[in-house]
Amino acid sequence: MKRIAFLLALIAPAAEAAPTLSLPPSAMRTAEDRTELGSHALPVGPWKDGRMETIRTEGEVTQTAWRIRDGNLTTMALLATLRDQLGREGFEILFECDADDCGGFDFRFAMSCLPEPEMHVDLGDFRFLSARRGTAGAPDYVSLLVSRSSDSGYVQMTRIGAALVEPLPIAAAEFSPRESAPAPDSxxxxxxxxxxxxxxxxxxxxxxxxxxxxxxxxxxxxxxxxxxxxxxxxxxxxxxxxxxxxxxxxxxxxxxxxxxxxxxxxxxxxxxxxxxxxxxxxxxxxxxxxxxxxxxxxxxxxxxxxxxx
CATH class of the missing domain: 3.30.1330.60 (OmpA-like domain)
Structure with a gap:
């Protein structure tokens, strides 16, 4: 059955249609911050030896956070589904990690993140990826930060690229998490x-x-x-x-x-x-x-x- 979902619109090169990512129907946008022309240090490596590897990206910088009221959806399942969608839209994954592999506390506080409570990050349970589409001209960059609380999942998308012509839309889509399991009891x-x-x-x-x-x-x-x-x-x-x-x-x-x-x-x-x-x-x-x-x-x-x- 079709499920209504919030779509995260990402800008595409002029020759392509704008791609979308779908979130579950319980998703609610909690915060957004947009800079028309700015730069962003995009993480492409873990926190190691006192620093985090980044690349400098430029363009319109948009950070958006969503809260997903679903106590059973794990960060692994949520990010896996979004990663697959990025791949189908032509994005190449530059870097991906979970909390420990990212560098835990140091990685989280070295990267740009929207504030609590709009974007909640559990320091022991978060996942991150950065991706790029296009290599010539002005490529599009996207990062996803996924975490959860006891009753909700949280997603932050950071997008750097050419200016969006229209606001992020809401449309019909289907969200099927790759990992599905009943709620654990004990x-x-x-x-x-x-x-x-x-x-x-x-x-x-x-x-x-x-x-x-x-x-x-x-x-x-x-x-x-x-x-x-x-x-x-x-x-x-x-x-x-x-x-x-x-x-x-x-x-x-x-x-x-x-x-x-x-x-x-x-x-x-x-x-x-x-x-x-x-x-x-x-x-x-x-x-x-x-x-x-x-x-x-x-x-x-x-x-x-x-x-x-």
């Missing part, structure tokens, strides 16, 4: 399918790092997973809301992760060699920090698989 299933999970029954007061004396089903499930998979290792990553300075919040978030690690070892018998703990402060929010509910969501600890086998 915490272990979610870890395997998505690489990380929010321990969402843990609650922290603003600025506090202590974990209460309650029993937490998420910790029991995580302990069960680790005991059943002694070859797997987990990083516990603490997060905060945006109240206070970044250094103070990084310290608090690290203490939250360490508090969870200590509870897993002392109360649930997890092998400490399978665990590590760190924090990123308010740099990776799940929700807006402008509301009390959003700030509560952002004060959290996530478990992320760090083993590669």
């Amino acid at each position: 915490l272990g299933d979610q870890l395997v399918a998505r690489g990380k999970v929010v321990l969402d029954d843990l609650r922290f007061a603003s600025g506090a790092a202590e974990l209460g004396a309650d029993d937490f089903p998420s910790l029991a499930a995580l302990a069960e997973f680790l005991k059943a998979n002694p070859d797997k290792s987990i990083a516990l990553v603490g997060h905060t809301d945006a109240e206070g300075t970044l250094p103070a919040n990084v310290a608090v978030s690290r203490k939250r992760a360490q508090s969870v690690m200590a509870r897993l070892v002392e109360s649930y018998g997890v092998n400490p060699a399978q665990l590590s703990a760190d924090g990123v402060g308010f740099l990776s929010p799940l929700a807006s920090n402008l509301t009390p509910e959003g700030r509560t969501q952002n004060r959290r600890v996530e478990a992320m698989i760090t083993s590669t086998r």
Whole structure:
């Protein structure tokens, strides 16, 4: 059945029709920034040895972000579908990476990105590609940054080329993700399918790092997973809301992760060699920090698989 989707219009050379990329029907454009004539450092390599490899591109620079309300669509599935569409429209992939291969935190903050919450980037779960079409005259360049939160996917498209004649259209198209799977049920299933999970029954007061004396089903499930998979290792990553300075919040978030690690070892018998703990402060929010509910969501600890086998 045909599904209505938002189309991302990319400019084409004069001799070609303008290509389009389709997004799922739940996609909503959240932000756009356009410079009529500018330059853009397009990433074409990972962050390595203190720098990111880029090429200088010039023309109209447009950055657009979309939010896709779909809790089951993975970043891998979303980018794979968009990559295939770019290929059919004649684009050559220059560079592609996932969070770790890109260079993680350093890559994300070295590249140009629209602000939160319009474009959410999870530092442990994002994917990037850059592409080019045409080599003579004025080629078109495109980059895609894909990430997700607990209930939504996010796409940022950066396009550099000749000026667009018309605004981005909305039209009928069909979106068929290459990777499709039912929503995982258990915490272990979610870890395997998505690489990380929010321990969402843990609650922290603003600025506090202590974990209460309650029993937490998420910790029991995580302990069960680790005991059943002694070859797997987990990083516990603490997060905060945006109240206070970044250094103070990084310290608090690290203490939250360490508090969870200590509870897993002392109360649930997890092998400490399978665990590590760190924090990123308010740099990776799940929700807006402008509301009390959003700030509560952002004060959290996530478990992320760090083993590669």
